[in-house]
Amino acid sequence: MRFSILTATFFSLLMLPLFSQSPNDLGPGFNVATIDKTVDPCVDFYQYACGNWLKATEIPPDQSAWASFVDLRERNLATLRGILEKASAGAQRSALDQKIGDYYGSCVDESAANRQGLGPLKPELALLAAAQDKAALVDVIAHIHLIGPNPLFNFYSSSDLHNSGQVIAYIDQGGLSLPDRDYYLKDDEKMVGLRKALSEYVTTVFTLTGQNAEQAAESAKSVLRIETELAKASMDRTARRDPKNRDHKMSRTDVAALAPNFYLDRYFKDIAAPAFTELNVSNPEFFKQVNAVLAEEPLDSLKTYVSWHLLNGAAPWLSQPFVDANFKMQQALTGQKEIRARWKRCVSLVDGGLGEALGQRYVEETFGADGKARMLKLVAALEQSLDQDIQGLEWMSPETKQQAKVKLDAIRNKIGYPDVWRDYSALKIVPGDLLGNYFRAGEFESKRQVAKIGKPLDRKEWGMTPPTVNAYYSGSYNEIVFPAGILQPPFFDKTMDDAVNFGGIGVVIGHELTHGFDDQGRKFDAQGNLRDWWTEADGKEFEKRASCIADEYSSFTAVDDLKLNGRLTLGENTADNGGARVSLMALEKILAADTTGKAGEKVDGYTPQQRFFLGFARVWCEKRRPEYQRMLVSIDPHSPGRFRTNGVMQNMPEFQKAWGCKAGQPMVSANACRVW
Numbered sequence: 001m002r003f004s005i006l007t008a009t010f011f012s013l014l015m016l017p018l019f020s021q022s023p024n025d026l027g028p029g030f031n032v033a034t035i036d037k038t039v040d041p042c043v044d045f046y047q048y049a050c051g052n053w054l055k056a057t058e059i060p061p062d063q064s065a066w067a068s069f070v071d072l073r074e075r076n077l078a079t080l081r082g083i084l085e086k087a088s089a090g091a092q093r094s095a096l097d098q099k100i101g102d103y104y105g106s107c108v109d110e111s112a113a114n115r116q117g118l119g120p121l122k123p124e125l126a127l128l129a130a131a132q133d134k135a136a137l138v139d140v141i142a143h144i145h146l147i148g149p150n151p152l153f154n155f156y157s158s159s160d161l162h163n164s165g166q167v168i169a170y171i172d173q174g175g176l177s178l179p180d181r182d183y184y185l186k187d188d189e190k191m192v193g194l195r196k197a198l199s200e201y202v203t204t205v206f207t208l209t210g211q212n213a214e215q216a217a218e219s220a221k222s223v224l225r226i227e228t229e230l231a232k233a234s235m236d237r238t239a240r241r242d243p244k245n246r247d248h249k250m251s252r253t254d255v256a257a258l259a260p261n262f263y264l265d266r267y268f269k270d271i272a273a274p275a276f277t278e279l280n281v282s283n284p285e286f287f288k289q290v291n292a293v294l295a296e297e298p299l300d301s302l303k304t305y306v307s308w309h310l311l312n313g314a315a316p317w318l319s320q321p322f323v324d325a326n327f328k329m330q331q332a333l334t335g336q337k338e339i340r341a342r343w344k345r346c347v348s349l350v351d352g353g354l355g356e357a358l359g360q361r362y363v364e365e366t367f368g369a370d371g372k373a374r375m376l377k378l379v380a381a382l383e384q385s386l387d388q389d390i391q392g393l394e395w396m397s398p399e400t401k402q403q404a405k406v407k408l409d410a411i412r413n414k415i416g417y418p419d420v421w422r423d424y425s426a427l428k429i430v431p432g433d434l435l436g437n438y439f440r441a442g443e444f445e446s447k448r449q450v451a452k453i454g455k456p457l458d459r460k461e462w463g464m465t466p467p468t469v470n471a472y473y474s475g476s477y478n479e480i481v482f483p484a485g486i487l488q489p490p491f492f493d494k495t496m497d498d499a500v501n502f503g504g505i506g507v508v509i510g511h512e513l514t515h516g517f518d519d520q521g522r523k524f525d526a527q528g529n530l531r532d533w534w535t536e537a538d539g540k541e542f543e544k545r546a547s548c549i550a551d552e553y554s555s556f557t558a559v560d561d562l563k564l565n566g567r568l569t570l571g572e573n574t575a576d577n578g579g580a581r582v583s584l585m586a587l588e589k590i591l592a593a594d595t596t597g598k599a600g601e602k603v604d605g606y607t608p609q610q611r612f613f614l615g616f617a618r619v620w621c622e623k624r625r626p627e628y629q630r631m632l633v634s635i636d637p638h639s640p641g642r643f644r645t646n647g648v649m650q651n652m653p654e655f656q657k658a659w660g661c662k663a664g665q666p667m668v669s670a671n672a673c674r675v676w
């Protein structure tokens with residue numbers, strides 16, 4: 001379980017919001033030119049700090065949103081493109097450059113993809129067509145799970161919730177094409193429209209495979225019907241936040257008995273899983289539903305559904321008509337106007353499949369030892385502040401404080417890039433074979449996951465690639481991780497004063513640390529085990545304070561009449577509030593220790609405290625297309641930038657003091673919430 005600072009990408013390789021040129025000349029870094037001085041900071045701080053940025057920014061046509069971190073991702077893309085072009089051309093290449101260069105080269109060759117049409121996928125479709133009964137279908141599903149697409153459910157390995165040092169197998173809900181269960185079950189106009197868009201997408205793709213109009217329409221009906229059945233048994237995202245709802249370790253025999261129609265032993269043999277006796281079924285009701293679907297649906301409908309998942313997964317890497325149909329669906333969900341340039345899609349593809357090979361070259365080019373040393377100092381300062389903050393809490397008993405300190409002291413940190421790089425030597429990359437490379441990369445990763453079952457947890461492993469502009473906290477590892485990609489402006493800027501950097505990367509560090517103590521993180525102990533280490537009374541006090549935050553954010557309107565889900569976003573909002581508080585505490589300590597008087601001086605006319613809050617807001621200046629906003633509000637645990645800023649400001653007396661705000665003004669909440 002990982003909790004990141006930013007919105008993750010929901011369609012893995014398809015949707016990284018990237019663009020090579022900034023849509024305004026303000027750049028991604030901190031700049032007082034983004035401030036709109038006609039706005040009162042005590043009335044709407046986000047509008048004040050980002051107002052001129054918002055006026056100057058148009059979302060580029062190939063994007064669903066624009067923000068400083070998207071700008072940063074775009075800049076990284078350009079760097080990565082340079083690396084990949086060099087790697088794809090050289091004569092005397094290293095094995096690493098051969099892999100990343102040839103994968104990229106096979107991807108950017110658009111004319112080859114167009115010439116081949118559906119050709120590269122035909123062997124996979126034939127394998128599926130040859131399945132004579134439902135048992136044989138399970139063999140094909142196992143194979144498809146290995147190469148990438150995930151029809152029916154998700155299978156993976158992860159650490160045991162109660163014995164975090166040990167990796168076990170997981171079966172989890174999945175098998176949907178739309179982003180969430182609600183998309184199949186809700187009857188409002190938008191959801192009905194998106195189901196129609198999916199139905200058209202499926203119809204188009206099956207027509208492209210050679211079905212006539214009637215057959216293709218029938219295929220679409222089967223896909224929608226089966227996915228709706230799976231959606232009905234899927235747990236909603238808010239319920240999934242509670243790890244107890246996903247904690248169902250069972251014997252292999254009991255799991256097989258949940259879904260006798262699935263031939264589980266055959267599946268495990270097919271994927272060459274090591275011997276094991278227990279696994280976790282995150283949502284047993286869902287797996288029972290898989291069983292029911294297998295019983296009720298005729299073999300042909302099931303084959304149609306499974307082939308759809310193959311086609312949908314492969315569509316972005318087939319010929320133009322498939323790419324277009326796939327993008328049209330993406331457009332319906334995000335409002336994006338144009339597809340991203342092919343080279344950008346290809347850079348993302350290589351990052352997804354060979355991220356720690358590409359990442360090695362990226363780190364060599366961009367990441368210096370000084371960056372790591374400065375980050376280590378910042379992390380130490382933030383850990384100290386959070387410790388001080390927790391020890392000073394009036395609502396928490398000494399027993400729970402003691403336990404919290406044990407957990408905080410045990411948090412490890414990873415900065416920049418892994419100490420041990422992943423070994424890709426078993427992955428064969430063939431020049432000119434895009435889809436083959438894509439499936440082999442998928443299979444390499446799946447086999448790596450399967451091989452971990454029954455082994456001790458590899459604590460050196462990273463869950464994000466080095467160029468990623470993001471950061472995360474992992475509950476089972478009890479660690480915070482900052483890839484090299486995020487250690488750049490506006491998060492981290494060597495040329496800026498401490499105040500701006502503490503408002504940027506300082507808050508991000510505090511945010512990740514706080515995740516260890518949010519509504520989910522607090523349920524795990526220092527070793528990453530699901531164990532309640534709180535006294536009952538302290539647990540109740542926590543819940544009371546967390547509810548205040550949930551209610552606050554539930555009152556914010558994101559788009560039209562759509563309000564935020566304060567329970568879905570509770571962990572992130574708690575982390576934003578806690579992160580801001582402990583980062584400001586760390587800054588105040590530095591200011592107090594300064595004997596020269598220089599640290600407290602105004603810069604650009606702003607005090608260090610004011611610059612801290614401006615640096616904070618700068619990170620979250622953001623524009624989203626309404627379709628995309630709507631999608632994120634239903635599935636993203638992070639709040640939109642406006643509320644990530646104002647939601648925190650309203651709760652902080654330190655903010656009111658820095659800007660001279662008075663009771664009754666909008667940025668001064670009469671019912672200020674505080675957990676940490």
Ligand SMILES: [Zn+2]
Nearest residue numbers: 003004005572
């Ligand atoms: Zn987070």
